[in-house]
Amino acid sequence: MMPKMLTVTFLGTAGSLPTPERNPSAVLINREGELILFDCGEGTQRQMMRAKTGMMNLDYIFITHLHADHILGIPGLLETMAFQGRREPVTIAGPARTAEVVELFDRLCYYSRRLQVRVLELEAGDVVRMEGYEVKAVRTSHSVPSLGYCLREDPRPGRFLRDRAVALGITPGPLFGRLQRGERVEVEGRIVMPEEVMGPARPGRKVVYTGDTRPVPEIEEASREADLLIHDGSLSDGMADWAIETMHSTAGEAADLAKRAGARMLVLTHISSRYSDDVSTLLFDARRRYPEVLVAEDLMKIDLKLRDR
Template sequence: MLTVIFLGTAGSLPTPERSPSAVLINREGELLLFDCGEGTQRQMMRAKTGMMSLDTIFITHHHADHILGIPGLLETMAFQGRRDPVTIAGPPRTSEVVELFGRLCYYSRKFPVRALELEPGDVLRRDGYEIEAVRTSHSIPSLGYCLREDTRPGRFNRERASALGIPPGPLFGRLQRGGAVEVGGRTVRPEEVMGPPRPGRKIVYTGDTRPTPEVEEASRGADLLIHDGSLDDGMADWAAETMHTTAGEAARLAERAGARRLVLTHISSRYSDDVGPLLADARKHFPSVQIAEDLLKIEVKLRDL
């Protein structure tokens, strides 16, 4: 299971329909939060995600609409009796932000909150996957993140194994785990009965940014690219001035990277009544695109190729 839940999809200003930026990934029950705008804890409650298994909050940058939900989320965890530590990872000065939040929540917590400052290219290794910090381009120091699962073994060919004289049972399992077996005086190696390795899943989340070569490279073959798509192409000059991305620019990047699916988020409040211009601009360049809405859930499936 790998589910992406869009808790907040607004641009710099929230609207009645859109909360500030926050994206939650549920991987096999492990929760990873990317940005934490104001009201994120309430959005988690509405999405019925739980929050006690959340151990890391990844911040793209320190603008208020991406971090102001952290104190309230930590306080709710404290009220619920949390004891396990929480890590807040982000660009330089994340330690200062965590210290400030500590002052706001003075004495109310019984669990440690740790700061982890990252640079582009830093990789956090987890069980079965890794998260890489990706260089982005915004008006203050910023990062995107690439979640990349480990490569999976190929499919086991039972017919081929039986033809080689291997009896069903423990020897099948040993081959599937990468070990050779001895049968009938010969050695059977895993590559004789296993198909080619299969890719894990890849999700890229950019936060606020201009299109960058680093994001494009990280997004190569991504199952899901979640990109800043704040403005339509008619506002390209304003997007460049404010260090955001138009829908068409994000779609062209997704097309060049060979991403499988694009979701645009951080939607400007000027599109509160109609996101059609964003969708139209993006679809000129990339067909598999949608505009994120609050509480949208996307299940990212495993694939063989």
């Protein structure tokens, strides 16, 4: 059986100002061919083309906050999808005033599209359920109303313990499948429960994306044992005062949070243009606290594998 795919593509990794190497904020998750976009800076649709991610299976766009560098790609992306024949609705979810912004785009633009857009305004703690996973809104701390997001897959059943099943008198065949589906079966007058022949439940994957934020306890809690934490790492530790004033995070602060949370990997994004030629300072500040750190680059991809525990 092929392993289930979950690929994270960094479409835009710039701070407030784009650079020749970095587009404004956008992160795409491909889970089994289903696309989920987090933030949509200008030019996101072109970045999707460059990354060859496709876009027709994009059903949800989750916006962290309504600063221009996180939303101005929405009209172009919707129009491009419509030109390519998309007819199914697209849902845009975000903090307070997201509906107002989407309405303003509709009033300002002469769209040629016939594409329905649904809007969800979320608060911290709200959950959007999909098949096999959920996206939960998490409180963040920025200069405007903002949210982070935690994508978490449902737990998977434990491994089927074949030898134990045979020892209980179960003949290989349809009864194996019933037990694996969580059904109890009867063998020679005895009821065998699924938990007797199944190992412990295995975790699904977890990805946390903060958007722009100071490090906050809610993000730390959401990131417990996350497979991937994508955190604001706009500035070096030497600019901590400016990070506080602008309500961003330093690389070291993000690494400290990742370490406390037990995240398996940290990727720093929303990189200030002052580091456009050299991110070594950010890496140094982060890795002296927590080794599993990367600085995001545009079009970088990370494949997250399933794990047994």
